[in-house]
Amino acid sequence: MLVDGVASPEGEIRIRNEDEPVTLGLIGDSRGAPEVLSRLSERMINHTPDVVLHSGDFVMDARKPQEWDPQFFHPANRLLRSVPVYPAIGNHEHDHVSYYDAFEVPDNGSSRPEAW
Numbered sequence: 779m780l781v782d783g784v785a786s787p788e789g790e791i792r793i794r795n796e797d798e799p800v801t802l803g804l805i806g807d808s809r810g811a812p813e814v815l816s817r818l819s820e821r822m823i824n825h826t827p828d829v830v831l832h833s834g835d836f837v838m839d840a841r842k843p844q845e846w847d848p849q850f851f852h853p854a855n856r857l858l859r860s861v862p863v864y865p866a867i868g869n870h871e872h873d874h875v876s877y878y879d880a881f882e883v884p885d886n887g888s889s890r891p892e893a894w
Contacts, residue, residue, distance in 0.1 A: 794828065801825065803861065806833030809870050812853040819857035830861050834868020836880070843876040850880075867893045 794800075803822045808815040822830060837845040857863065864883065867890075871877040878892055885891040 801827045803827035803830035807835040809835045810838045812849050816853035819854045823857055827861055830863045832865045834866045835870040840871040840874040840876045
């Protein structure tokens with residue numbers, strides 16, 4: 779992940795036994811409320827989720843790439859370093875290249891291979 783053109787620090791990977799329950803975090807529509815996203819990210823970290831799913835609308839307008847750092851990457855920084863976050867594209871991403879630049883997700887075999 780790049781923040782302000784700089785690679786993010788190394789994170790951590792937790793390994794669990796297959797008989798342990800999986801803890802999921804779910805977040806969405808975090809656009810335009812970085813202070814809320816920051817607080818929510820900290821609360822999620824305290825519950826040590828195995829994975830966090832983001833249902834889209836990361837920023838107010840993804841056609842303005844300058845919105846990503848202040849509206850998403852900086853407020854969610856600690857969460858992003860400690861838990862895998864899987865994205866889904868929202869309407870505020872406008873199917874813009876900045877969404878695809880922000881995330882590296884596996885090809886899903888559809889006509890929009892990295893959208894979800």
